Amino acid sequence: MSDPGSPPPRPPENGVALLTVLLLVAVMAVIAATALDRLQLSTRLAANAGSVTQARAFALAAEQIATARIEDLVAADAAQTTLQGGWMGTPRELPIPGGTAVATVRDGGNCFNLNSLVKEDRSGAYISAPFALQQFVKLMETVGIGRDAAYVIATSAADWIDSDQAPIPGGAEDSYYQGLETPYRPPNHLMQSASELRAVNGVTPEYWQLLKPWVCALPVAELSPINVNTLLPDQAPLLAMLIPQGNLDLRAASAYLARRPEGGWGSLPNFWSAPFLKELDPRNEATTQTKLKTEWFTLDAVISLGNSEVRERALIDARQAPVRVLWRDWGEDA
Known part of the structure; x- marks a missing residue:
């Protein structure tokens, strides 16, 4: 008979110990598996x-x-x-x-140089370049962007680059971008990449996809040197861009480029002598913009x-x- 004053016997602890060991093994297995996975990932x-x-x-x-x-x-x-x-x-x-x-x-160089939207004045500051603005609007219209939207994009892109804080009518400067939900500032300097255009007022993802094949960011504030000897027939919109005041027939322009002499036109007067080009009366800026040599x-x-x-x-x-x-x-x- 047990002593009534002694404590009751403790239940056997074998089961608890086994459960503890199993839990420890499971935890160690998880840690080892994680470590191995991370090692494999690192490798x-x-x-x-x-x-x-x-x-x-x-x-x-x-x-x-x-x-x-x-x-x-x-x-x-x-x-x-x-x-x-x-x-x-x-x-x-x-x-x-x-x-x-x-x-x-x-x-x-067979593209529209976004940095041509400005030119340097005597003080070295960048100011908007009206003829390039007209060219850019014309190019956008030619590839399927409405004139009103094209004008907003062109003027806003010029404001993005020019040195002042006064927006061109239809354009956008710091005050516009600072008012956005996620504000940012235009660089007021030449674009480093054509992809910067995506951040410009008015440029939607759909417009960017339309413009991406046609624009570039050459590191100079000059009109793109369009080489008429390498301009392909499917690049006729770039030829239409050169004469923003006219309505160039894209099919005629494409056919004209396809008939280019095998050795090139040889001279710019030869290229511009086509009747359908002469009747559009291209301005001097356009005729001097075209080249025979790729730069x-x-x-x-x-x-x-x-x-x-x-x-x-x-x-x-x-x-x-x-x-x-x-x-x-x-x-x-x-």
């Missing part, structure tokens, strides 16, 4: 980073090849640049170990290496020898 990230670094090195090598080819092209004929040789828009596959590299060179080139490079893909776009300045890369952009929009 993949490191491998991807190495692939991206190597792919970028191959892209820079493609730049060197492209600049050498462009120097040869420019040196071959000091008077004009033509499409002979099939250099423009033709993807060239470059051999690289463990992947593929594709480089495509195009005329980088700017773009390089698009796509490097695929392992599971990584790197895209690069570079702007190449060929105004004087040696040609040089002015900027490069990486990413999906490149």
